[in-house]
Amino acid sequence: MEQPATGELVVVTGMTGAGRSTAAKELEDLGFYVVDNLPASLLPEVVGLVDASRGAQQPVAVVIDVRSGAFFDELEETLAQRAAGRRTTMVFLDASDDILVRRQEAARRPHPLQGGDRLLDGLARERVALADLRAAADLVIDTSALNVHQLTDRIAEAFGTPDTTRLRVSVVSFGFKYGIPVDADFVADMRFLPNPHWIPELRPGNGRDNPAVADYVYSRPGAQEFLAGYVPVLAGVAEGYLREGKRFMRVAVGCTGGKHRSVAMAEEIARRLRADGLVARAIHRDLGRE
CATH class of the missing domain: 3.40.50.300 (P-loop containing nucleotide triphosphate hydrolases)
Incomplete structure (x- = not known):
């Protein structure tokens, strides 16, 4: 038995x-x-x-x-x-x-x-x-x-879950002006994308709760190309982590203030990783800070 x-x-x-x-x-x-x-x-x-x-x-x-x-x-x-x-x-x-x-x-x-x-x-x-x-x-x-x-x-x-054998991926958005998360396994810089902060109607929103902000970020030149290239790299590394017995991966995604670009991209990266079968969630370290 x-x-x-x-x-x-x-x-x-x-x-x-x-x-x-x-x-x-x-x-x-x-x-x-x-x-x-x-x-x-x-x-x-x-x-x-x-x-x-x-x-x-x-x-x-x-x-x-x-x-x-x-x-x-x-x-x-x-x-x-x-x-x-x-x-x-x-x-x-x-x-x-x-x-x-x-x-x-x-x-x-x-x-x-x-x-x-x-x-x-x-x-x-x-x-x-x-x-x-x-x-x-x-x-x-x-x-x-x-x-x-x-x-x-x-x-x-x-x-917090009984399923402790699966890899857990935390995708953390942050603002570079507040410092890079020192415990990140990977750091991605979203400052190559235009900043919604400079668009008056988008400035008050953020990349998680305002679809217009997220749509703007995703539609900028290079955004989709970045996602298409970066997410498979993370998924491949996740497989290697599991083979080596590691069960935690922390991916940091930054922009200037941690409100628009990094938040939207962190949400999308986590969504795509979940679509690949990984346990992933987005966390927004600096959202709400001035």
């Missing part, structure tokens, strides 16, 4: 202050059994206990960080064993040093590796300790520009 599929194991790690607790709370809301500050060597035992008490179908999430001390060094070896056969995803949360300093100072808590030195010294030691894990992570989320609600949206986007 065929055995039911086991639940997913999500390992959350990353920099202090990057949002591990927020991610853990969202995973708990999504039905995961969550264990915080777990020594890596105990991971197989925890999975075994969950299997025995709740069944192998119960998804499990563990938060492991530098507070685990010497046990933390065992995480890579433990993950290599795939924790009792569960499908394992490692999520690494990161942020820029200035943001991490600001968050730690607001929380009025010292960094666990700070000792008697500066907070920045503790962060530097943590980056060195986590460098290999960051490189090996299945999903890296930079939370520098994310608030709590945006981070929970990212976690829900990644783990």
Whole structure:
């Protein structure tokens, strides 16, 4: 008789202050059994206990960080064993040093590796300790520009459905004047298209909610040629990601302010990827900003 599929194991790690607790709370809301500050060597035992008490179908999430001390060094070896056969995803949360300093100072808590030195010294030691894990992570989320609600949206986007074996593509529109998303796998620049901002009747609208804006963007010279060439490239890369065991792809599409061209093109790219059978959605980072 065929055995039911086991639940997913999500390992959350990353920099202090990057949002591990927020991610853990969202995973708990999504039905995961969550264990915080777990020594890596105990991971197989925890999975075994969950299997025995709740069944192998119960998804499990563990938060492991530098507070685990010497046990933390065992995480890579433990993950290599795939924790009792569960499908394992490692999520690494990161942020820029200035943001991490600001968050730690607001929380009025010292960094666990700070000792008697500066907070920045503790962060530097943590980056060195986590460098290999960051490189090996299945999903890296930079939370520098994310608030709590945006981070929970990212976690829900990644783990909010039972269909965790399919590649998830996020097509993110953004404005270059607000900065390029640092966690993007691909960045496309829509500033080669005429800007609807300079057309008075189109300026108040945006590329998602105003069909006239979207139609204008799609009808400009080069727009359809770009879509016809770029979307198949993304679809081909998605197939390669799946072959390599990756399940997340983040495509950033930018224009000057993140309101017209990038929004319309992100919506169309996501639509065409869905037509190709991929799980894709458009996200508009800077829509609504002045």
